[in-house]
Every structure is written in structure tokens, then in C-alpha cells.
Amino acid sequence: MQYRKYGKTGQMVSALSLGMMRLPTGSSEGNSKDIDQAATNEMVRLALEKGVNYYDTAWGYHDGNSEPSIGQALSAYPRDSFCLTTKFPGYDLSNMGKVEEIFEAQLKRCGVEYFDFYLFHNVCEMNIDAYLDPKYGTYDYLMAQKKNGRIRHLGFSAHGDYDVMKRFLEAYGKDMEFCQIQLNYLDWDFQDAKRKVELLNQWNIPVWVMEPLRGGKLASLAPEDEAKLKALRPDEGIPAWAFRYLQSIPSVVVTLSGMSNMEQMKENIATFEMDKPLNETELETLHAIAQGMVKKIVLPCTACHYCTSHCPQGLDIPNLLSLYNEHCFTQGGFIAPMARSAAPADKQPSACIGCRSCEAVCPQGIKISEAMADFTAKLGG
Numbered sequence: 001m002q003y004r005k006y007g008k009t010g011q012m013v014s015a016l017s018l019g020m021m022r023l024p025t026g027s028s029e030g031n032s033k034d035i036d037q038a039a040t041n042e043m044v045r046l047a048l049e050k051g052v053n054y055y056d057t058a059w060g061y062h063d064g065n066s067e068p069s070i071g072q073a074l075s076a077y078p079r080d081s082f083c084l085t086t087k088f089p090g091y092d093l094s095n096m097g098k099v100e101e102i103f104e105a106q107l108k109r110c111g112v113e114y115f116d117f118y119l120f121h122n123v124c125e126m127n128i129d130a131y132l133d134p135k136y137g138t139y140d141y142l143m144a145q146k147k148n149g150r151i152r153h154l155g156f157s158a159h160g161d162y163d164v165m166k167r168f169l170e171a172y173g174k175d176m177e178f179c180q181i182q183l184n185y186l187d188w189d190f191q192d193a194k195r196k197v198e199l200l201n202q203w204n205i206p207v208w209v210m211e212p213l214r215g216g217k218l219a220s221l222a223p224e225d226e227a228k229l230k231a232l233r234p235d236e237g238i239p240a241w242a243f244r245y246l247q248s249i250p251s252v253v254v255t256l257s258g259m260s261n262m263e264q265m266k267e268n269i270a271t272f273e274m275d276k277p278l279n280e281t282e283l284e285t286l287h288a289i290a291q292g293m294v295k296k297i298v299l300p301c302t303a304c305h306y307c308t309s310h311c312p313q314g315l316d317i318p319n320l321l322s323l324y325n326e327h328c329f330t331q332g333g334f335i336a337p338m339a340r341s342a343a344p345a346d347k348q349p350s351a352c353i354g355c356r357s358c359e360a361v362c363p364q365g366i367k368i369s370e371a372m373a374d375f376t377a378k379l380g381g
Contacts, residue, residue, distance in 0.1 A: 001051030002009060002272050004253045006206070007153070007177060013254055015247075016272040017054035018047050018265075019210070020066045022258035033063040035170055044073040050269045054178050057110070058121060058257050059089040059102060061185040071110035071336065084112060087121035087157065088138060091338075096127075096136045103145065106202055118142065118151040119180060123168050125342035132171050139172060153177045157210065159335055162195050162374040168172035175202045178253070180208035185245045187211075191326070197251060206253040207248055213257070215330070217293075218242045225289045232282055240271045243288055298325035299371060300364045307358035307368060313351050317358055317368060320349050324375045332378075339378060349375040 002015040024039040026030050042056075045323045055074065057066045067086060076081055086106050089095050094101060109114065120131060120138070130136060145151040155178035158165050169176070179200050200207055213219050220226070228242055236244070246252050259265045277288070283346075303318040311317060327336040340348055341369045352372035359368050 001269065002275055003051075006253060013054050014052045014272075015253070015255060015275075016052055016268060017056050017085075017208075017254050017256040018044070019050055019256040019258040020055065020057040020070050021061045021269075022260045023066065023069060024260050025060060025062075027091045032063045035062055035065050037067045037069060039071055039261075041073045041076075043259065043262060044070070046262065046265060047269070048077060048081065052269065054085070054254055055082055056085045058087045059106065060092070067106060067109040071112065075111050079112065083116035084110060085117035085119070086110065086115055087119040088142065089121050090127045090131055090138065091122040091124070093127060093130055095112065096133075096138070097131045099136070099138045099141045103141070103150075107150070108335065114152060117153045117155065117178065118145075120153075120156040120168075120172075122160075123156050123158045123164060125164055125339050128160065128164050128167060132170065143175065155179055155206075155208070157181070157203075158196070159338065161193055161339075162199065165196060169199070169203055169205075169222060170326070173205070176203070176205055178206050178208050180210055180256070182211045183207065183209045183246065183249075183252070184212050184214050184242055185286040186214050186218060186293060188287065188290070190294055190329070197241045197249065201251055207249070207251045209252055209255040212242050212246055212255050213239060214242075221289065221293075225292070228285055232285060235275075237267065239267065243268070243271050244276050244278050245283070247275050248283065294325075294329065297329050299366050301325070301366060302364065304363060306363065310357040310361050312355060312357065313346065313353060315347060315349075315351060315372075320375065321366070321368070321371060324349070324371055327375065327378060336375075337379060349373075349379070352376075 004015055006013050024036040026034040026036055055070055057070045059067065062069070070084070074084065088099055088102060123131060134140070142151060142154055146154050155176050156168065157180035157254055159182065181193060181196050182191060183193045183197070193220060197207060221238055226238055229236070230237065243255060246255050257268050259268060299321055300317055301319040301321040305318060307317045323336040323339050327333065329343040345351065352370040354373070356369050359366070362368060
């Protein structure tokens, strides 16, 4: 197992983390409450045996059962043999003002006296105002727990856009020790991950990676794309390419992978037994494959903003089309609904009146009114 030295403490963390969001279950739904505890215990045993010392859970994973499950699985091992991470669930605004209650419950759920790493969970458009609002006391309480040793390292995860991350960093960045973002070779451009990494580099904040395989979309590719990669590295599996890509980014410290069976775990552990970063040709090939995947589905908006000055509703059309593209590519997901919930009703896709004034000036010839109508339907009105 490859390790990374974290921060100024000299602490070594495994480059691969076991993410506890997709544990083996007795249900075909995958993220149900029905965690297979025996299978989870065996996966943790093997992970520790092979050198994985970083375990990531959260309040809401598996409908609240992930934290107790990993706590039970790790209880058989010395506390200093693993790093345990969880998060404050600010993605649910009803939790604001409950940070002490939730944190104390998390310690009990996990059966520990401290967390090695703790995060503000899912900083995004929907909750940034609440996270920054001192009346809820979230920041002050978590900083106090860090001071008294019940949080060893404090950071945040972000699904929001670049500007939301920037705003959070301007408020709390001096105290953030790491940041967890969605990063893979598809989202390097598609979700602006490159700029987000550059922003974190400016703040000297190391990167933790979630969704390295884009929810499984990068675990297998079109036959012609797989052939291109096999020609470059005949012995490398397709999922491994996504991990080698991350090994090529210097600021990446930990890569989380939500492994749900022993086969996935053994394959990923084998990949992380050594670093094999990609060369320029290999990086260019991956980026070209990613661009091809995106072009098959998304609308070719270049964010020129010609459309916005012609919209009588004052809609931020490029941003809405970006969210629409994400929603279509992912075939659902929570990012677009989350962003919509933070926007006033008169700035949502449903506010489009179908006048087509924007289409008359779109250099790409995008049928914007049709996209807004479809987006509204996909979001449920």
C-alpha cells in the first residue's frame, strides 16, 4: 500500500481509503439500511491487513447505519491502527443548530472518543449561507472540538461550484486542513475540477478525492476507448486508469473508493500497491476519451453569455445549461436539484417562457427553450 505524509504532523495515511457509503447489503438497492455486517467486518479485516488505514463514513450513509457499522467493524482493532473520518450533515438544513447534538451522537455511534478527520459535509449553493452564519455555531463548535482533541484534523467536502468553494475558503480557509472534492478525468473539465484543485493549491490545502470512478461510469468504457488504453498499458485494468490519473496530480493525498465487495477491494488494493502516474500522452488520451463521452450527451454551450442579455426573465442560461448537462449525463443525481433549491423561483428553469429570444443569438444553435422545458420536467416541475 502506498502512503502519503499528511501535513506538518508527519502522519502517514493510506493513499486508498475505504468509503463507507456503498457497503455490502442484503438489498439490491445498495444504499439501504440492511448492511451485511459480517461481510463488512471481513472487508475491514482485509483492508487493514493490506495497509488501508483510512475509513470514511458520514451521518446519512446507509440511512444512518454506516457510522455504527464501521464503528463495530473497527472496534476489534487498536485505535491507533486506523484513521476514522465522518462529517457534519449540513446538506440537510434542518440540522443547522444541532452540531453539538449530532457530534456527540456520532462519537457514540462509532464507539470512539475522537475523530481523526472531520468535515463540513457538502458545502454547496444550498447551505453556504447557513454554514457561514454564526448564529448556528457550527464553525465555533467544531473548532472547539479540535482544540480539545476530539477532532484531530478539520476540513470540508464540496459539491458546489467554484465560487461557493471560494466563498467558504475566504471565510474559513485559514483553518481548513483538507478538502474532499469530486475529481476524476471526466470531471477535470466537465465539473471544473481543474480550477477547484488550483484554488485549493492556492490555499495550500491538500485534496481528498471522492467519486474517482464517477459512480462506476469510468469502471468500463466503450470498446474503442478501452482499446486505446490497452494499447498504451496492456496490463492495466480500466478502473485502474482512473486511479493512475489521480496519482498524477501532486496535491491528491487520499482517494476514497466506495467498495461494496471483496473483488472490488482486492483489485483496488492491488492498484495502490504502487504509484504509476500517467505520462503526457496517456493524460491526453484520457482527456480525449472524457470529451468524447460528454459530447455524446451534453449540449455544446460555451458560456459566451450572448443569450443572457436577450432573456426577458433574466435567467442565467449558461449556468442552467451546465446544470442540465450534468443532470442528463448523470441520469439524475442530486447536484442539479440541490442547486435549484438555492435559486429563487423566478431564476429556475421553470421560469423560461419559451420566447426563444435567446436562441436567435446562440452561436451554437442550441434549442434553449426546449432544454429548459425538459430540465423542468426532469426536476419534477
